[in-house]
Amino acid sequence: MVYTVTFNPAIDYVIQMDELKTGSVNRSKSERMYCGGKGINVSIVLRELGINSKALGFVAGFTGKAIEDGVTEKGVQTDFVHLKSGCSRINVKIKSADETEINGQGPEISDDAIDRLYDKLDDLSHGDVLVLAGSIPDSLPSDIYEKILSHISDKKIRIVVDATKDLLLNVLKYKPFLIKPNNHELGELFGTELKSIGEIVDCAKKLKEMGAVNVLVSMAGDGAILLDENGEIHQCGVCKGKVKNSVGAGDSMVAGFIAGLENGDYEYALKLGTATGGATAFSDELAKKDEIYNLLQQLN
Numbered sequence: 001m002v003y004t005v006t007f008n009p010a011i012d013y014v015i016q017m018d019e020l021k022t023g024s025v026n027r028s029k030s031e032r033m034y035c036g037g038k039g040i041n042v043s044i045v046l047r048e049l050g051i052n053s054k055a056l057g058f059v060a061g062f063t064g065k066a067i068e069d070g071v072t073e074k075g076v077q078t079d080f081v082h083l084k085s086g087c088s089r090i091n092v093k094i095k096s097a098d099e100t101e102i103n104g105q106g107p108e109i110s111d112d113a114i115d116r117l118y119d120k121l122d123d124l125s126h127g128d129v130l131v132l133a134g135s136i137p138d139s140l141p142s143d144i145y146e147k148i149l150s151h152i153s154d155k156k157i158r159i160v161v162d163a164t165k166d167l168l169l170n171v172l173k174y175k176p177f178l179i180k181p182n183n184h185e186l187g188e189l190f191g192t193e194l195k196s197i198g199e200i201v202d203c204a205k206k207l208k209e210m211g212a213v214n215v216l217v218s219m220a221g222d223g224a225i226l227l228d229e230n231g232e233i234h235q236c237g238v239c240k241g242k243v244k245n246s247v248g249a250g251d252s253m254v255a256g257f258i259a260g261l262e263n264g265d266y267e268y269a270l271k272l273g274t275a276t277g278g279a280t281a282f283s284d285e286l287a288k289k290d291e292i293y294n295l296l297q298q299l300n
Contacts, residue, residue: 002046002258003124004131005117005148006039006057007140008106009067010089012247020096034285035070036091038133038162041251041286042258043076045276048289049259054079056120060107061087081116083107093247108139118151126156129177129258133162133251142166149174162254165189172211179207180216180254200225201233214266216273218253224274228266236270239278239295245285252287253277271299 016030035044043053055076059068060083067088071078086107094100124130130152136144145167149159158177161168164185172179186203187194194200204215204227215227226234256276260269275296279287282295 001124002043002051002053002129002131003121004039004043004053004055004057004133006037006055006134007109007144008089008135008137009035009037009040009057009059009064010091010104010106011063011066011070012036012091012093014093014095017094017096020094020098020100032284035067035074036247037067038251039131040067040071040076041248042131042133042255043071044074045248045252045255045280045287046259047075048287049255049272049276049292050289051255051259051262052077056080056117058083058107058109058113058117059088060085063090064088064107079120081113081120083109083113106137109137110139114140114144118148121148121152124152124155124157127158128155129158129160131160131162131254131258132171133160133254135163136167143170145171146174149176160254160258162250169210172207175211175213178214178216178254178257179212180218180250180257181207182250183217183219183222186217197225197235201227216253216257216270218250218277224253224270224277226266226270232266234267234270236274236299239275239282239298241278241282241295243281245281245283248286249277249281252280256287256292272296275299 012034014032015028017028043055046053055078057080059080068078089104089106092102149171160178161176162180183194207215213229217225223237253273257269257273260272276287276292278295279291
């Protein structure tokens, strides 16, 4: 079973308009709402690819119920911790000539709620996959990823971490099975701007030396690179299509990679991850199965 954790899920309220004028009344051309959050995105796309998962995390209030209901309607099992106060956040994404985002803070997460999450993680067993994805709200300790991995360190679980900066660096000692920085995030980890494939590979090797088992680096229009557990380097080009949406593309790549690795073939996992990320980028919402496999044909 694949488990995903989303610490601060949200309703993404996407508004399309011709022009955003500050200080005046604006009217939208269209509106869409999605249940968002990096771990949730991974779970929804995994379901599209026929892989069952269970979404964990924290929800609160009427927006939390809407998120839970929406994820369940997508065919994903949920086992969220229900917080006693506050409301899960709403993120407003305005698409006009430029893209503008206003992201909510979300509810405060108590120590008791964290303990309840640990109780749920105790149910994980040998062979399961745990995906920790995204940033954490201010009410959580900055070392929460480390504490979670320490809590389950005696279990033989494949850990996938999609995070940035210290959240990522500080968990490498627990030897996560997969990490997925993009090329810009990878450069930030080492305080440099990466300008070549060779520099990206060198930094990926450093992360592997620090404990990561597999390092997957997405490079937007330049495709992706995988440094696998055997030290082999795999490179995949990008799919062709018109980019409509950048939200969730990285999460979709993670989901595609996990699904593609079911047969242990890293080359195929990289291609399916790339196609799945592309299918989201070329759509108004998260990737759909038919589009994923259509794009996969471009990479074979």
